[in-house]
Amino acid sequence: MAAVHKLVLDDFLEDNFILLAIHSPLEPYRLAYELNKILHIQLKYHKQLDAYDLYEYEDEKSQILWNLINNKTINSLEEKQKPSTLFQQETNTIKYLVPEYKKTDYFIKISDSVIAVDNIISKIKAIPQIITTFAIATDTLKSKNNLIFY
Known part of the structure; x- marks a missing residue:
């Protein structure tokens, strides 16, 4: 009888980070600008991940990686023409990066778990267009x- 070996991959995917949720009507580029101003960081557009805008700043001195990403994206899909209608209809579907938090507009992921979260949250709340922000237990x-970007 051959020995059976089982690999558990969950141990390799362990990623410790702080996750902040933000409710705001701001566009992603405008939110990144406001966060840069108030937190003294330099978030820049990094890339688009499946229609989600990802902004990134790597603080080489502190070895902290900051990511800003929107939680919602709207996909427009054309329905097939139905026999009972004369015209095609276009419908919009909303896709969420983190479906558990559908009311959240943006997430800030901070790769350091020892940073002063309360201080960051109070600074973000000082931005006039921010409705609220809070930390999420990851x-x-x-x-x-879904929050692993590499």
């Missing part, structure tokens, strides 16, 4: 793997 987050 250990219970079901869609945690």
Whole structure:
């Protein structure tokens, strides 16, 4: 009888980070600008991940990686022409990066778990267009793997 070996990959995907949720009507580029101003960081547009705008800043001195990403994207889909209608209809579907937080507009992911979160949250709340911001416990987050950007 051959020995059976089982690999558990969950240990390799462990990524410790702070996750902040932001409710704001601002466009992503405008929010990045406001965050740069108030937090003294330099978020820059990095790339688009499946229609989500990703902004990134790597603080080489402190070895902290900051990511700003929107939670919602709107996909427009054309329905097939139905026999009972004369025209095609276009419908919009909303896709969420983290479906557990559908009311959240943006997430800030900070790769350091020892940073002063309360100080950062109070600074973000000082931005006039921010409705609210709060920290999310990542250990219970079901869609945690959606926040791995590499």
